[in-house]
Amino acid sequence: MGQDKATRDRVLIIGAGPVGSVLALALRRQGVPILLIDQLAAPERDCRAASCHPPTIAILEELGLLEAGLEQGLVSPVFHYLDRVTGERVGRFALPEMQQPPAHAYVLQWEQYKIADTVEAMLNADDGARIERSTKLLGIAQDEDGVAAIVERADGSTDRLDAAYLVGCDGGRSTVRKLSGIGFDGFTWPERFIKIDTRHDFTALGPKISNRNYFSDPEEWMNLFKARGEDGSGMWRAVSPTLPEQTDDALLSPAAIEARLQKFCPKPGSYEVVTVALYNVHQRIAETFNKGRVLLAGDAAHVNNPVGGMGMNGGIHDAMNLAAKLGDILLRGAEALPLLDRYTRQRRKGQVDGVQAQSIANKQTLGEKDPVVRAAKLAEIRRASETPDLHDAFIRRSCMIDSFAAANAIE
Ligand SMILES: Cc1cc2nc3c(=O)[nH]c(=O)nc-3n(C[C@H](O)[C@H](O)[C@H](O)COP(=O)(O)OP(=O)(O)OC[C@H]3O[C@@H](n4cnc5c(N)ncnc54)[C@H](O)[C@@H]3O)c2cc1C
Incomplete structure (x- = not known):
């Protein structure tokens, strides 16, 4: 592809969301030069992900991000399951009380835009990293020697960027995945989810409320996080399902938002609502995460419903896994194809058996409509919270401890 050495050795990352940013930093920690581009002029403020599970916290620590995370985030050692119909707490799960707690026995509530901002500041101070914003990927070409991206800048001009490898971290609608002809099988849930950010302090509901709460309800389940x-x-974040036939206008009017919150937690005066967003919700996974010199990570490779807070975590696990393999290939001369195929095997396993299965089960448990099945599921959660071995296994599944380890063990 006629590249000079500097571009031949670098990794081009498309998308500066949390996954692209962490991948860039993990590559730089090894000394791999990177170019990170994003179509947006500035990082997005939308607070989707906020939960970082213990394996992700260990990664943040390894990359030198944990101090900032603890400064800007919230430590949540406990999470609760509640029955919204009776108002009763069904289960309490405490990471520090595990028989063998992980090194970081808490979930860190650190908003994804803060992670991306923190990394971007670090990359801006690093000569081996370049970030180009307002730069949109339009096309990709690759051969045995390298890969080239055709990009469009804010002034409408186009340019060609060369690299050794290109990684699509460009989200669920990934242009990289589509341009590479990689299938994205799965399904879309009929209902959309609504997310409401409010400053109202729900700890007024008493000790049954922790920083992380799952309310089961056959009519309208609720995830409530701080x-x-x-x-x-x-900032409290309330996520609940909508009905497929409800329009944007019917769901997003201030009166509808107020009514939804008052129904959940009646209080005098109105709620201070900061942001509201509606999301289509999918369970999909790319057929492969590597195609020649093009790779996928994060939502570009897999999407799932947000119950349990696993999407970004899985993407960060992709990023760390891939960064180590690209380092071996580019710096230590390892043969590329076996390592990149292994990346797909490992991370697809983490997705299929871990994130996809667990997030679907989480959503079904919260919204179960059959009264007999629902009672059995809640009884199972209660028993798990009261039985040490079951308690620990429940946390290991919910907090991605098992799926992370199982994926890494795949040859
Ligand atoms: C309500 C909600 C709550 C959630 N909560 C959690 C949680 O608590 N924990 C968790 O782990 N996950 C959670 N998630 C999921 C999480 O938000 C996503 O998994 C995460 O954003 C994926 O990060 P990413 O970097 O892969 O993609 P994105 O965050 O989508 O970033 C993609 C980036 O690529 C850029 N881009 C796209 N196309 C192009 C192009 N052609 N050229 C250049 N740039 C491009 C975009 O501008 C964007 O900056 C939640 C999701 C929702 C909807």
Whole structure:
């Protein structure tokens, strides 16, 4: 492809969301030069992901990000399951009380835009990293020697960027995946999810509320989480399902938002609502995460419903796994294809058996409509929370401890 050495050795990352940013940093920690591009002029403020599970916290520590995470985030050692119909707490799961707790026995509520911002500041101070914003990927060409991206800049001009490898971290609608003809099988749930960010402090509901709460309800389940928010003063995030026939206008009007919150937790006066968003929800996984010199990571490779907070975590696990393999190939002369095929095997396993299965089960448990099945599922959660071995196994599944280890063990 007629590249000079500097471009021949670098990795081009498309997408500066949390996964592309962490991949860039993990490659730089090994000394691999990177170019990170994003179509947006500035990082997105949308707070989708906020939960970082213990294996992800260990990665943040390894990359030198944990100090910032602890400063900007919220440590949540406990999570609760509740029955929204009776108002009763069904289960309490405490990471520090595990018989063999992980090194970091908590979930870190650190909003994804804060992770991306923190990494971007570190990359901006690094000569081996270049970030180009307002730069959109339009096309890809690859041969045995390298890969080239055709990009469009804000002024409408186009340019060609060469690299040794190109990684699509460009989200669920990934242009990289589509341009590479990689299938994305799975399904879309009929209902959309609505997310409401409010400053109202739900700890007023008493000790049954922790920073992370799952409310089961056959009519309208609810996930209620606390994060630190933009100014650090606290922001609660309430995620619940909508009905397929409900329109945007019917769901997003201030009166509808107020009614949804009042129905969940009646209180005098109105709620202070900061942001509201509607999401289509999918369970899909790319048929492969590697095609020649093109790779996929994060939502570009897999999407899942957000119950349990696993999407970004899985993407960060992809990023760490891939960075180590690209380092071996580019710096230590390892043969590329076996390692990149192994990347797909390992991370698809983490997705299929871990994230996809667990997030589907989480959603079904919360929204179960059959009264007999529902009672059995809640009884199972209660028993798990009261039985040490079951308690620990429940946390290991919910907090991605088992799926992370199982994926890494694949040859
Ligand atoms: C309500 C909700 C709550 C969630 N909560 C959690 C949680 O608690 N924990 C968790 O782990 N996950 C959670 N998730 C999932 C999480 O938000 C995603 O998994 C995560 O954003 C994926 O990160 P990413 O970097 O792969 O993609 P994205 O965050 O989508 O970033 C993709 C980037 O690529 C850029 N881009 C796209 N196309 C192009 C192009 N052609 N050229 C250049 N740039 C491009 C975009 O501008 C964007 O910056 C949640 C999701 C939702 C909807």
